[in-house]
Amino acid sequence: MATFNPRRFAQPDTLKLIAHNRLVEFLQPFATYLVDRGLTLPSGNGAEIDYGKLSMILMSPDENTPSELADALYYVHEMATRGEMDVLLEAAKEAGFALDDDSDTSPADVAVYVWLKDRDLLEKKHAEMIALRPKSFEYFAGKVGGPNPIPNPTAKKISDIQAHLDAWFLENKRGDGSKVFVFPDEANSKAWILVRHGKPLRREGTHDGGKSSSIYFRPEVHDVLIYNALLDEIAIVRSGTKGEKNLYREAFGLHLFGDADYFPGGDKFTLQPLLTDGVDSLVCTDIEGIEWIKLREVQRYWGGTQKEIETRRADDLFAAMEVRDASFSAKAKLTSAVFTVKFESVKTPRSVTIRPKNVAMYTRDEDSVRVEKWLTNRGFASAPKLEENNLEIVENVDAALAYA
Structure with missing residues (x-):
């Protein structure tokens, strides 16, 4: 069951923005539960909904709340924003059930409408939204090591991957029923992969009417992977456990590339250019869309019996060192570096963190294309192996960079 934490959707003013008949249709499957909580849904077009009572019920779920209602509220709530409304409107139009022209339609209204028309479509768009959120990744190189055709898994392949994942999830107390979504980019140079699955069961104490009790539930989590066709590597969001990361490397390697050990890993990043090239390692004039890059922070490992680590930080660390002639x-053994990157089209500079051997953190995922090219050009990241028969893939990636 999804975890629902109402902030926008369950507010009375938001509920009133949803078309009356549409809201009643959305709630009708849970009419019995609502009656038990003291709310009877209106049966006629003219009858009003008690929005205050409905809001109170939705914002205070109890142990009897149907899991289907919690799921519906979760997905609608997540997609009831102005940004996601545009995504849903376009998706509904493409699916052939566009909304009637109405300038007063609210984001919550659109989310409920799409949920009622095609739940799978709304879940897919939600998965796509989640897939583009993560900022911290761990990278694992593939065996080809250079440009590689992007995988285009069939429904059968997706089903096989889900079965593979479920076997591990069940054995490790996470339940089954995982779901995998794949979203290739427009240039066919990267594929975003989202895995939706359960966490281990959680017990929480409850207090109702002076009585102490407890409930058990399985939280839901979304793990994100990105396959880079140019570099033939998979990036896994760092929120998962080591066991889950190994599972993903094995499952996607086996079912997409025919080899469970296709992503053995290896060194992706190094901070050696900071030591050998100094401030010249920050040159970015060859990267379209980046104005400048500064080094803001480094961590140095001194080791010893106390495993000492030193952190040095400044707005511009190389400029600060130049003042001191340092x-x-x-x-030096540098274990982490934080760069400030100024993009041409963005007012506020953004942060990029690199931790050898294979961790990168971005403020925004869309920054990664340009930053990765800079990292590769300056020697911070391993370069792909380019061969004659892979030039088309490289051209596609260059097109993606121009589009970004």
Whole structure:
């Protein structure tokens, strides 16, 4: 069951923005539960809904709340924003059930409408939204090591992957019923993969009418992976456990590339250019769309019996070191670096963190294309192996960079 934490959707003013008949249709499957909570849905077009009572019920779920209602509220709530409304309107139009022209339609109204028409479509768009959120990834190289055709899994392949994942999830107390969504980009250079699955059961104490009790439920989680066709590598969002990351490398390697050990890993990033090239390692004039890059923070590992780590931070660390006529020691062991990146079309600079051997964190996922090219050009990231028969893939990636 999804975890529902109402903030927008359950507010009375928001509920009133949803077409009366549409809201009643949305709630009708749960009419018995609502009656038990003290609310009877109106049966006629002219009858009003008690929005205050409905809001109170939705914002205070109890142990009898139907899991289907919690799921419906969760997905509608997540998609009831102005940004997602545009996505849903376009998706509904493409699916052949566009809304009637109405300038007063609210984001919540659109989300409920799409849920009623095609629940799977709304879930897919929600998965796509989640897939584009993550900022911190762990990278694992594929065996080809260079440009590789992007996988286009069939429904059978997706089903096989889900079965593979479910076997591990069941054995490790996470339940079955996982769902996999794949979203290739327009240039066919990357594929975003979202895995929706359960977490281990959670027990929470409850207090009702002076009586102490407890409820058990299985929280839902979304893990994100990104396959990069140019580099032949898979990036896995760092929120998962080590076991889950190994599972994804095995399952997607086996079912998409025919080899469970297709993504063995290896070193992706190094901070050595900071030591050998100094401020010149920050040059970005060859990367379209980036104005400048500054080094803001580094961590140095001194080790010893106390495993000492030193952090040095400044608005511009190289400029600060120049004032003191200082420099990095060629033997320094840098374990992390934070860069400030100014993009041409963005007013506020953004942060990029690199941690050898294979971790990167971005403020926005859309920053990754340009930043990864800069990292590769300056020697911070491993370069792909380019071969004659892979030039078309490289051209597609360059097109994606121009589009970004």
